[in-house]
Amino acid sequence: MRLVNGVLADNLNLRDRAIQFGDGVFRTLKVRAGQLEFWPQQYAKLVQDCARIGITAPSEATLLADIAQLAPFDHSLKIIITRGESARGYALPADIKPNRIVQLAALPAYAERLYLAGAKLVLCATRASWQPALAGIKHLNRLENVLARQEWSDPAVFDGVMLDRDGWVVEGVMSNLFALIDGVWCTPILNESGVSGVYRSILLNDIACDEIPIVECKISLAQLYAAEAVFMCNSLAACVPVQQMGEQSWPLLSGEIAARLGQRATSSLLFIGNQSA
Amino acid sequence: MRLVNGVLADNLNLRDRAIQFGDGVFRTLKVRAGQLEFWPQQYAKLVQDCARIGITAPSEATLLADIAQLAPFDHSLKIIITRGESARGYALPADIKPNRIVQLAALPAYAERLYLAGAKLVLCATRASWQPALAGIKHLNRLENVLARQEWSDPAVFDGVMLDRDGWVVEGVMSNLFALIDGVWCTPILNESGVSGVYRSILLNDIACDEIPIVECKISLAQLYAAEAVFMCNSLAACVPVQQMGEQSWPLLSGEIAARLGQRATSSLLFIGNQSA
Numbered sequence: 352m353r354l355v356n357g358v359l360a361d362n363l364n365l366r367d368r369a370i371q372f373g374d375g376v377f378r379t380l381k382v383r384a385g386q387l388e389f390w391p392q393q394y395a396k397l398v399q400d401c402a403r404i405g406i407t408a409p410s411e412a413t414l415l416a417d418i419a420q421l422a423p424f425d426h427s428l429k430i431i432i433t434r435g436e437s438a439r440g441y442a443l444p445a446d447i448k449p450n451r452i453v454q455l456a457a458l459p460a461y462a463e464r465l466y467l468a469g470a471k472l473v474l475c476a477t478r479a480s481w482q483p484a485l486a487g488i489k490h491l492n493r494l495e496n497v498l499a500r501q502e503w504s505d506p507a508v509f510d511g512v513m514l515d516r517d518g519w520v521v522e523g524v525m526s527n528l529f530a531l532i533d534g535v536w537c538t539p540i541l542n543e544s545g546v547s548g549v550y551r552s553i554l555l556n557d558i559a560c561d562e563i564p565i566v567e568c569k570i571s572l573a574q575l576y577a578a579e580a581v582f583m584c585n586s587l588a589a590c591v592p593v594q595q596m597g598e599q600s601w602p603l604l605s606g607e608i609a610a611r612l613g614q615r616a617t618s619s620l621l622f623i624g625n626q627s628a
Numbered sequence: 629m630r631l632v633n634g635v636l637a638d639n640l641n642l643r644d645r646a647i648q649f650g651d652g653v654f655r656t657l658k659v660r661a662g663q664l665e666f667w668p669q670q671y672a673k674l675v676q677d678c679a680r681i682g683i684t685a686p687s688e689a690t691l692l693a694d695i696a697q698l699a700p701f702d703h704s705l706k707i708i709i710t711r712g713e714s715a716r717g718y719a720l721p722a723d724i725k726p727n728r729i730v731q732l733a734a735l736p737a738y739a740e741r742l743y744l745a746g747a748k749l750v751l752c753a754t755r756a757s758w759q760p761a762l763a764g765i766k767h768l769n770r771l772e773n774v775l776a777r778q779e780w781s782d783p784a785v786f787d788g789v790m791l792d793r794d795g796w797v798v799e800g801v802m803s804n805l806f807a808l809i810d811g812v813w814c815t816p817i818l819n820e821s822g823v824s825g826v827y828r829s830i831l832l833n834d835i836a837c838d839e840i841p842i843v844e845c846k847i848s849l850a851q852l853y854a855a856e857a858v859f860m861c862n863s864l865a866a867c868v869p870v871q872q873m874g875e876q877s878w879p880l881l882s883g884e885i886a887a888r889l890g891q892r893a894t895s896s897l898l899f900i901g902n903q904s905a
Binding site: 353355360361362363364365367368369370371372373374377379404405427429431434438439440441442443452454456459477478480481482483484485490491492493494495496497498499500501516524525 | 630632637638639640641642644645646647648649650651654656681682704706708711715716717718719720729731733734736754755757758759760761762767768769770771772773774775776777778793801802
């Protein structure tokens with residue numbers, strides 16, 4: 352089920368700059384029992400990412416009407432905002448209008464043992480690019496993630512860790528990384544590489560407190576290996592404790608962060624779809 | 629006029645990974661009087677770029693049949709090869725099949741004075757990303773070019789020069805750069821950033837000789853400013869002598885390189901379309 356500008360569609364116009372240049376941004380949200388997780392944060396990040404590259408984001412009401420039309424229940428929901436359509440070339444026509452795509456997919460089936468026994472990671476040879484103009488943005492230029500994802504085929508592997516040019520830890524191919532170092536949860540600074548996910552921001556902005564300090568910092572591979580615990584997070588899988596990467600293994604994450612995040616998630620849910628039934 | 633897999637079309641399936649991730653490569657060719665310029669080199673580069681990211685390129689015969697169907701005369705011709713369609717996520721289904729898009733556009737109208745008086749450039753604040761896994765490839769992740777192109781609106785500006793993280797000169801937003809330094813034509817090494825264009829390769833591989841030495845090397849901004857002459861090149865504009873960038877100006881390029889390239893171009897032309905008429 353896919354909508355383009357609110358209309359059921361299977362296709363996008365070939366003049367769309369998403370096709371020509373990857374000129375747009377996206378969001379992936381989890382819908383459980385008809386509830387959109389972290390909608391306020393997801394919409395705020397969409398607006399912020401659009402602004403970073405000069406696209407006017409659709410209104411919240413417009414997107415919620417699209418979503419209501421699709422009536423997701425237990426789904427992964429992807430929103431793509433493209434800059435719109437233009438003739439050949441990088442230059443923008445003055446009157447360009449963004450296109451919005453809203454599409455449903457099945458939720459990935461993460462087994463309970465992933466959360467109980469912990470995830471297995473690989474260390475990717477593909478590095479995360481250096482590009483401060485795009486760092487942090489969930490934009491449509493994701494070829495490096497595609498290449499990194501081809502580095503493993505073992506379905507037991509949850510994600511791959513990507514380093515930057517200088518060997519600093521950046522993120523997973525499809526998730527953000529947190530490491531407990533000297534009693535402080537650390538997550539890589541993403542001002543030169545990587546994607547800043549909504550889950551990561553919620554942890555930093557809403558969960559961090561005196562008892563659970565969480566900071567952004569540079570993390571070397573040696574520091575990651577020496578960390579007391581590691582977890583990955585994204586909007587579909589939530590917090591996933593990490594058990595091993597290659598020869599390295601970590602003790603499993605205590606339940607505290609996960610529990611706090613769960614509370615926060617519950618209070619952030621926005622009812623959509625059949626809420627009036 | 630656009631073809632998708634050889635069939636006239638206005639749209640691309642929303643499941644195509646070009647839309648989702650910019651997962652593909654492209655070529656832009658010049659067609660003059662029904663003649664495709666540098667076709668053998670363009671096709672070879674397409675195959676090479678596809679191989680770099682693990683896409684099987686269409687056969688030369690398939691693409692030439694598409695092109696013949698469109699019967700370009702004086703046109704810009706763009707070929708896009710996408711990895712194909714898939715469900716959500718970076719992972720690739722085993723049976724994925726590439727999609728090919730062939731589209732015509734008007735040739736850009738470069739005024740004769742551009743070649744006689746020389747081009748005006750700007751120095752872009754947007755840097756070229758560091759990403760050795762993708763450097764040199766003309767792939768569909770072109771958001772940094774889109775951002776850099778928004779740095780000027782003066783139609784008298786031909787292109788903008790992009791530097792890398794460390795300040796080395798990489799390329800133009802839509803062209804490659806050559807600078808005459810100590811009597812040798814130098815063009816930036818593109819193994820960490822940038823797009824290696826077909827015109828650039830022809831200059832390096834076919835035009836370079838004892839009388840016209842051309843080498844790849846690192847070029848600092850100071851070296852560029854101090855260069856004896858500068859030109860930009862791409863497949864639509866060919867060789868464009870540069871007259872100025874900001875406060876800096878250069879003497880115009882002698883005609884020798886342009887003349888040699890012109891000879892080479894003539895011998896590389898492949899007749900298509902009405903060649904049997």
